[in-house]
Amino acid sequence: MGVPLGEEVVDAQPATTARRPHVTTCLERVRKEGIGVNVGWFEARTLPASSPVCQVTVGQLMVEIAHARPCVPKGRFVTQPTKSLRETRFESARLNPIGVELMTLSELRARVSPRLFVVTERVEFFMVLVATEGRGEHLVDFEHFGLRTGQVVFVRPGQVQQWQPAKGLEADVLLIDPAVVQPKAAKSEPGTMAMLRLEDWPVHFKLDADGLAAWKALAAMLRRELDQPVLDGLSAAMARELLMCQMLSLSRSATGPATAPTVQAVLIRRLRRELEGLVDTRPSVALIARRLRVSTSTLTRTCNDVLGHSAKEAVDRRVALEAQRLLVHSTSTSVAIGELLGFSEPTNFVKFFRRRVGTTPEAFRQAHHLQRR
Secondary structure: OOOOOOOEEEEOOOOOOOOOOEEEEOOOHHHHHOEEEEEEOOOOOOOOOOOOEEEEEEOOEEEEEEEOOOOOOOOOOOOOOOEOOOOOOOOOOOOOOOOEEEEEHHHHHHHOOHHHHOOOEEOOOEEEEEEEEOEEEEEEOOEEEEEEOOEEEEEOOOOEEEEEOOOOOEEEEEEEOHHHHOOOOOOOOHHHHHHHOHHHOOOEEEOOHHHHHHHHHHHHHHHHHHOOOOOOHHHHHHHHHHHHHHHHHHHHHHHOOOOOOOHHHHHHHHHHHHHHHHHHHOOOHHHHHHHHOOOHHHHHHHHHHHOOOOHHHHHHHHHHHHHHHHHHOEOOOHHHHHHHOOOOOHHHHHHHHHHHHOOOHHHHHHHOOOOOO
16 A cells, blocks of 8 residues: 655554554655655565665555656657556565465554555555455445445456445455466466466455355464464465465356356457557557457457457557556646557547546546645
């Protein structure tokens, strides 16, 4: 979760055995040098202040101070937005072998100041939020999702989220390093990873009574292993296997029974991967079809059959979403953001955004309370 510059972060559960609250204020040079501030959920090492990345331990929270590095698209010279995206990185020697943190919503709220808790952020990890009591909602990519007991919100790396505090809502919060569940990097069997089918998981789904009971039982066992005073090889191995059991159990509710993917389903997955890499060029359907080695008619027909809309609509939706993300997490003008996303004229970007989102870029930015640094 990101930290506004100069903001105070309160940790009610320090990394030491003595659980005394304390407050750490972000360095004053943050204000002077335009440095982004990020928070992770693990203990951090402290680096020299002269280092490009300076991390300050705040109990079990990690405040990371790093210079923003704008992404430069290949082959085009445009004015780059000044990005201040908050990224969570797992930097704990103790928990890196597992790459996972499990806590309750109450524990999370106790660690972070109320003002910081509600700041919109772009996450760089997988997050599973399982409501266990009460009701509330959660914002993912500017869409509100209701939360009642047994309902799940699944957030992917790169998505924008915002906590929506609600009295009486309790939930389990599972944070996962992407490397843990990426097939090439994961230590589980490839067949097991394939059965997860994370690319098919919706943002919001519901567990039945058996699914919720399984989640609670596995969460209790995982938390017990992660809370071991010394996380030895045996505990780490058990935690990894318990995590995989949890995710496989969730996949039953997220995607249904495991079946072999159809040709069309595989093509849609490839389309989504291509769009992630090409979103800042606003690619044409013809270009994507060539990269996927299919005809434009095949791609369009597949999108209509599986997604319910055309391939052009899929491209426009993804570009519009990226524009919204950049407007919320950038201090740059809408002109610069339009250039980054491949619009040759500012008016074209404004017209596109208004048509897709229903308002102008600046009005959207103001409505979402951009946290300026």
